[in-house]
Amino acid sequence: MTNHLSHQTTLIGRERADRGFTLVEILIVVVILAILAMIVVPQFSGVAGDSRANTIRGNLYRMRVQIEIYKNQHNGDVPTLANIIDQLTLSSTASGVTAPIGMAGFPHGPYVRDIPVNPNVNTSNIANTAVGTSAWFYDETTGAFHANDSVATRLY
Numbered sequence: 001m002t003n004h005l006s007h008q009t010t011l012i013g014r015e016r017a018d019r020g021f022t023l024v025e026i027l028i029v030v031v032i033l034a035i036l037a038m039i040v041v042p043q044f045s046g047v048a049g050d051s052r053a054n055t056i057r058g059n060l061y062r063m064r065v066q067i068e069i070y071k072n073q074h075n076g077d078v079p080t081l082a083n084i085i086d087q088l089t090l091s092s093t094a095s096g097v098t099a100p101i102g103m104a105g106f107p108h109g110p111y112v113r114d115i116p117v118n119p120n121v122n123t124s125n126i127a128n129t130a131v132g133t134s135a136w137f138y139d140e141t142t143g144a145f146h147a148n149d150s151v152a153t154r155l156y
């Protein structure tokens with residue numbers, strides 16, 4: 001009887017050892033994972049570009065709204081190109097003279113904490129020059145504010 005129990009124990013041990021994954025099963029799993037990766041990865045490849053574009057659009061919206069508020073509080077005048085950063089980030093009078101935030105006699109502003117960074121070029125400089133020469137384009141005659149890093153973003 002001990003022989004019979006010993007024989008059963010040996011068989012059970014063998015069955016457990018034989019129950020591992022075969023090379024074919026492992027290859028099938030790898031192929032399935034590769035197919036899933038081919039489906040999923042392309043969907044996320046454009047996410048970084050979309051994120052930058054959405055950031056630019058959000059920054060443009062915010063800046064345009066603040067320039068419009070500035071215009072309403074400054075007798076219809078928009079900030080000047082030479083002083084746009086100070087005129088939007090400091091306090092000012094209705095005539096556009098700026099002073100540190102909270103100074104008496106300067107009731108307007110600040111409109112933004114700082115000029116946003118254009119994520120495509122990682123700078124925040126403003127100019128009214130050709131496309132690709134600054135982060136942002138600003139036209140002081142109309143108050144138009146655009147991205148200036150490429151022709152595509154200039155259209156936003």
